[in-house]
Structures are given as C-alpha cells and as structure tokens.
C-alpha cells in the first residue's frame with residue numbers, strides 16, 4: 001500500500017473537475033468591448049429592477065428573507081404554480097449543485113447529453129458521482145440515446161431545454177417520452193434557463209410535467225432575459241419532497257436581499273421582458289442569415305445565442321476567428337471545452353453590436 005499523502009486530500013472526483021471557464025469580461029487595450037460571451041441580456045435589466053436594487057441599500061444591516069417568500073409568491077402567481085413548491089437559489093448554478101449533492105454520490109450516475117451545460121459534469125464530480133454523457137444527434141439531445149444509458153445507478157438526468165451552448169431543443173413530446181422512460185427513482189431536471197426567449201409552440205419548460213410528477217424538477221433563472229446575471233437568482237419548481245431536501249441543504253440566506261428585491265421588480269416589468277424577446281426575435285434570425293451569407297455554418301437556436309461553425313483549417317478556424325473578433329473588440333465564447341472546437345458561441349447583443357460582429361466576420365472570411 002502506498003504511503004498516505006501528507007497534505008489534506010479532497011474527496012475522489014474533485015480533482016477530475018475541469019474548472020468552469022466563464023466568458024471573458026474584457027480585452028487588454030480595448031475600453032468598451034462588445035461582450036457576447038455569456039448569453040447576458042442585450043437590453044439589460046428593467047429600470048424598475050435597478051431602482052429596487054438601489055433602494056436595498058437602506059437595509060444592509062438586515063438579513064435577507066431566507067425563504068424568499070415575496071419572490072416565491074410572485075413567481076407562483078406569474079406561472080400559476082404553488083409558491084411552496086419553489087426554491088430560490090443563488091443562481092440556478094446553486095440549484096444544480098444542491099440537487100446533485102442531495103441525490104447523487106459515490107457509485108451513482110448522473111446522465112446528460114454530450115454537449116449539455118457545463119455545470120452538470122462539475123456538480124456531478126463535486127458530489128463524488130459519475131457523469132455519463134449520451135451522444136447527440138445533430139447537436140441535439142437524443143432521447144433514445146439518453147434512455148439507453150439509464151441504469152439502476154442513474155440518480156439524476158439533466159436536460160437543458162433549450163440547451164446551452166447548442167441552442168437546440170427537444171420538443172414537449174420528446175421531453176414527455178424521456179420522462180416516461182425513466183424509472184421513478186430518477187430525478188429528471190429540466191433546466192429552462194432560456195425559456196422566456198422561446199417562441200415555439202412545441203416547446204416545454206417542464207413546469208406542467210413537474211406539477212404532476214414527484215420525480216421532475218424544473219429550473220429557471222433571472223440571469224438571462226431578466227438581465228440580472230450579476231445578482232445570482234435562480235429558482236426551482238419541484239415536488240414538496242424535493243423542495244424539502246433543497247431547503248435542508250441550502251444556505252439559510254442563500255439569496256441576498258438586494259437580489260431578491262431586484263428580481264421581484266424585474267418579474268413585475270412584463271413590458272421589458274416582451275421588449276427583450278421581441279429584440280431577440282429580430283436580431284437572432286438576422287444574425288444567423290448574415291453569417292450564413294458569409295459562408296459560415298449556423299446551428300438553429302431558440303435561445304439568445306447561436307453557435308457559428310468555422311472550417312477546420314489553420315487561419316480559418318474558430319480559434320483564428322476568435323482572435324480576429326477580439327482584435328475588433330468583440331468577445332465571443334470559445335466552446336472547445338464543450339467538445340465543439342469548430343464553433344464559437346455568440347450572444348445576441350444590441351443592433352450596433354450585431355452589425356459590428358458581422359462586419360468583423362466579413363473581414364475574417366475575406367468577403
């Protein structure tokens with residue numbers, strides 16, 4: 001037997017985690033870069049949310065409401081769901097971690113699709129469980145491939161719908177079929193971070209399924225269309241037993257007071273969200289069309305971002321395109337870490353930002 005390590009050792013699995021690499025926030029020598037690397041809202045938050053955040057400064061000595069009661073009530077009213085079946089988290093990232101730690105551990109498997117959101121493998125390894133990835137078909141989750149990998153060890157199945165970074169989605173019928181194929185002990189988590197951007201009538205955010213099944217949880221966030229990524233507010237809707245587990249394991253004041261106040265105000269400003277969706281409905285297809293006219297590939301997306309594909313030759317590939325865009329002051333998101341080395345993910349920004357990206361890509365491809 002080898003000598004035990006002398007320094008403290010983390011639990012198995014932790015050192016297998018590839019650290020999450022977020023979108024870059026700045027570029028050396030460029031004052032105000034065009035930041036399209038993190039799927040943030042083009043329009044930013046509602047002015048009402050900013051005012052609520054500012055007003056929170058008068059009570060900084062008070063603890064937040066640890067149960068986020070007002071926000072849960074408002075979410076319940078907005079979505080027609082029971083506020084007692086909502087748990088609010090410090091971003092949906094926190095919920096992903098809480099769910100995984102509570103329901104999976106050493107010897108257990110957590111299943112998701114090949115190009116699924118990066119936090120699923122991180123949370124799985126952090127819990128000491130084993131990540132299992134199902135192949136995709138055309139950069140889209142493949143329900144049959146996922147079902148084929150379910151074993152008695154499977155404890156959680158994560159499905160981002162729409163998925164980041166691919167922008168693809170599985171239809172409500174496919175979501176129902178995936179759920180129907182899972183044994184009742186498997187927790188099915190539908191991550192609907194981009195649900196508010198979706199304008200497809202065959203889409204589901206998982207809420208209806210979660211209303212009637214004990215093994216379904218659905219997650220949402222204020223980081224995307226609500227424009228509050230900095231404040232970290234996400235939420236989960238699930239059966240009372242799942243909520244109970246999350247409440248037991250979350251920090252007592254996991255969502256700060258200013259964040260709760262801003263989220264509550266943001267939720268109330270329906271007009272702002274409609275404008276953000278309308279903006280996306282114009283500029284996502286516009287951008288996809290322009291990029292295709294440049295001879296580049298664009299994967300169909302129903303989120304507020306799109307994967308642009310590049311040829312694999314040196315000088316014309318995604319890495320070269322990233323360098324070119326950055327030199328022009330545009331920050332895209334490389335997605336090689338997602339197993340997509342030939343693509344860059346670009347968030348839908350403001351009109352002048354999207355025009356600037358197209359102009360930069362045009363000089364890149366030399367047209």
Ligand SMILES: Cc1ncc(COP(=O)(O)O)c(C=O)c1O
Pocket residue numbers: 038039090091092093094117160162163164191193220221222223229232233234
């Ligand atoms: C699919 C998906 N789920 C969850 C998150 C995490 O969001 P939050 O900011 O609420 O932690 C993201 C953020 O990029 C995402 O794309």
